[in-house]
Amino acid sequence: MATQTAIPKGTRDFLPHESIRRNFIFDTIRSVFRLYGYQPIETPAIENLSTLLGKYGEEGDRLIFRILNSGNFLSNIKDKDYTNRNSNALAAQICEKGLRYDLTVPFARFVVQHRNEITFPFKRYQIQPVWRADRPQKGRYREFFQCDVDVIGSDSLLNETELIQIINDVFTRLNIRIQVLLNNRKILTGIAQALGVPDKLIPFTVAIDKIEKIGKQGVIAELKSIGLTDEGLARLVPLLEFQSTNQSTLAAIEQVTGSNEIGKQGISELRTILENLHSLTISSPVVVSPSLARGLSYYTGAIIEAKALDVPMGSICGGGRYDDLTGIFGLPGVSGVGVSFGAERIYDILNELDGFPANLTETTQVMFINFGEPESRHCLALLDKLHKAGISAELYPVIAKIKKQFAYANTRKIPFVAMIGAEEMQKGLVTIKNMQHGDQKTLNQTDLLKHFT
RNA sequence: GUGGGUAUAGCUCAGUUGGUUAGAGCAUCAGAUUGUGGUUCUGAGGGUCGUGGGUUCGAAUCCCAUUAUCCACCCCA
Numbered sequence: 001m002a003t004q005t006a007i008p009k010g011t012r013d014f015l016p017h018e019s020i021r022r023n024f025i026f027d028t029i030r031s032v033f034r035l036y037g038y039q040p041i042e043t044p045a046i047e048n049l050s051t052l053l054g055k056y057g058e059e060g061d062r063l064i065f066r067i068l069n070s071g072n073f074l075s076n077i078k079d080k081d082y083t084n085r086n087s088n089a090l091a092a093q094i095c096e097k098g099l100r101y102d103l104t105v106p107f108a109r110f111v112v113q114h115r116n117e118i119t120f121p122f123k124r125y126q127i128q129p130v131w132r133a134d135r136p137q138k139g140r141y142r143e144f145f146q147c148d149v150d151v152i153g154s155d156s157l158l159n160e161t162e163l164i165q166i167i168n169d170v171f172t173r174l175n176i177r178i179q180v181l182l183n184n185r186k187i188l189t190g191i192a193q194a195l196g197v198p199d200k201l202i203p204f205t206v207a208i209d210k211i212e213k214i215g216k217q218g219v220i221a222e223l224k225s226i227g228l229t230d231e232g233l234a235r236l237v238p239l240l241e242f243q244s245t246n247q248s249t250l251a252a253i254e255q256v257t258g259s260n261e262i263g264k265q266g267i268s269e270l271r272t273i274l275e276n277l278h279s280l281t282i283s284s285p286v287v288v289s290p291s292l293a294r295g296l297s298y299y300t301g302a303i304i305e306a307k308a309l310d311v312p313m314g315s316i317c318g319g320g321r322y323d324d325l326t327g328i329f330g331l332p333g334v335s336g337v338g339v340s341f342g343a344e345r346i347y348d349i350l351n352e353l354d355g356f357p358a359n360l361t362e363t364t365q366v367m368f369i370n371f372g373e374p375e376s377r378h379c380l381a382l383l384d385k386l387h388k389a390g391i392s393a394e395l396y397p398v399i400a401k402i403k404k405q406f407a408y409a410n411t412r413k414i415p416f417v418a419m420i421g422a423e424e425m426q427k428g429l430v431t432i433k434n435m436q437h438g439d440q441k442t443l444n445q446t447d448l449l450k451h452f453t
Numbered sequence: 454g455u456g457g458g459u460a461u462a463g464c465u466c467a468g469u470u471g472g473u474u475a476g477a478g479c480a481u482c483a484g485a486u487u488g489u490g491g492u493u494c495u496g497a498g499g500g501u502c503g504u505g506g507g508u509u510c511g512a513a514u515c516c517c518a519u520u521a522u523c524c525a526c527c528c529c530a
Contacts, residue, residue: 009522059528062454102530130530135454137524144530206528294529315530342530371488406490421488435490 010134010142021356025174025346026127029147032169033125036162038149041124043106049098055105057297063132066095099131103148104338105325111152112329120153139313139345150338157269159337160302160321161276167306167317167339168282174346175355177309179285183292184270185299185320190263191256195232205293208240216240239290246274246288253290269302298322304339308349316345365452366416367409370396378425382448391452409435
């Protein structure tokens with residue numbers, strides 16, 4: 001197509017009706033965050049690469065957008081790196097900033113930097129865009145908003161419990177049926193150790209995480225390729241099979257990990273969280289899933305994920321506990337836990353389910369027809385009164401055909417049109433037309449406010 | 454990084470085994486006795502058929518390349 005204008009792939013413009021719908025999602029999420037006592041913060045879109053790199057695994061580093069240095073950045077480059085076309089070596093020398101990849105790592109940086117200005121346990125929320133140089137796909141964008149809630153500086157499993165409550169509340173308010181999946185990195189570590197592949201933790205978790213996609217046989221094949229023995233496989237297989245209750249899932253995990261210390265810890269943590277949840281009314285099913293892994297490498301404890309039940313889509317909310325993320329920035333011994341809501345996917349799901357409230361509109365209540373200069377000037381005083389009373393009102397800015405002005409009001413879905421022509425002006429009257437029903441009535445201008453209040 | 458699909462008007466798409474001035478719906482603009490929109494009628498503007506090459510008397514149509522985009526994999530919200 002011969003379009004002259006375009007935006008970078010994986011990014012999107014939002015028309016007013018879309019923006020209104022997105023704000024509905026943000027407002028809903030924000031209101032739940034506030035309900036649980038979390039406070040807002042903001043961090044810059046760009047961070048130093050030293051802050052970002054190495055936190056998301058190799059794949060994650062590859063997907064960080066880098067920002068070219070300013071100035072004549074090639075002047076100090078070694079000829080060797082330049083002539084060798086060594087992109088990595090070159091990039092390290094000509095880029096020192098990047099766009100943030102998520103909100104959690106910048107948050108860890110924020111906590112370390114402002115440790116003396118915040119009170120621990122620090123509960124914060126943050127709703128901002130993040131960028132990933134990923135190849136776009138369904139439900140995948142290069143620029144997307146994350147809505148993060150984290151509490152840092154507390155080991156208590158009450159925090160995990162609260163986050164599950166928050167997830168449940170958000171999706172209940174949005175009217176999306178979900179399932180909360182729960183696992184623990186310690187369990188995954190324990191299993192890998194018990195099966196004799198402690199050094200293969202990551203490929204191991206990646207493999208079992210694919211159970212839904214490639215099936216049991218696929219996972220088994222992949223596990224064999226990373227060196228799991230037949231004996232180990234035989235012990236693992238029950239974990240890949242569906243269990244009717246969380247108790248039996250945990251028991252099955254116990255069968256595998258046995259006396260492994262880390263594994264036992266993970267199981268005990270999950271049991272505590274599940275017990276805590278018993279005291280609450282959580283309408284979404286909470287399911288222990290030993291195959292849940294999550295890619296981000298900084299998680300160390302509980303991992304949490306929410307999936308929509310009615311629409312096939314990747315996870316729409318995910319997170320977990322990270323014990324030492326601030327340690328990397330020089331503040332060890334501070335444990336954090338948090339989850340992130342994927343606003344774009346929630347938007348896509350609500351769109352597909354036709355789940356947005358019907359009355360989501362932001363429009364003018366009443367528009368004044370512009371009949372000419374004296375008439376429009378006369379309207380200004382009335383407009384002023386309406387604005388001061390908190391009623392959104394506008395005057396059509398140019399003297400145009402009445403037909404055109406009505407058509408404009410109609411397209412904008414403005415519910416009332418006010419007319420003050422020469423005659424009305426003289427008599428102090430105003431004619432109000434209800435655009436939905438088509439009927440109109442004339443009243444005293446002094447009664448105009450009452451009509452809208 | 455790997456594999457597949459698609460590319461025709463602002464948008465959604467037709468376009469026959471290659472054939473003459475490339476169409477529709479929606480949208481836009483203008484009109485149907487100048488104070489009335491949403492349903493009607495009439496008309497207008499708008500396309501180098503993604504770009505470059507090739508085959509052919511002739512290409513939107515067939516072939517090659519290229520770019521963009523979508524989908525799937527990897528990975529992830």
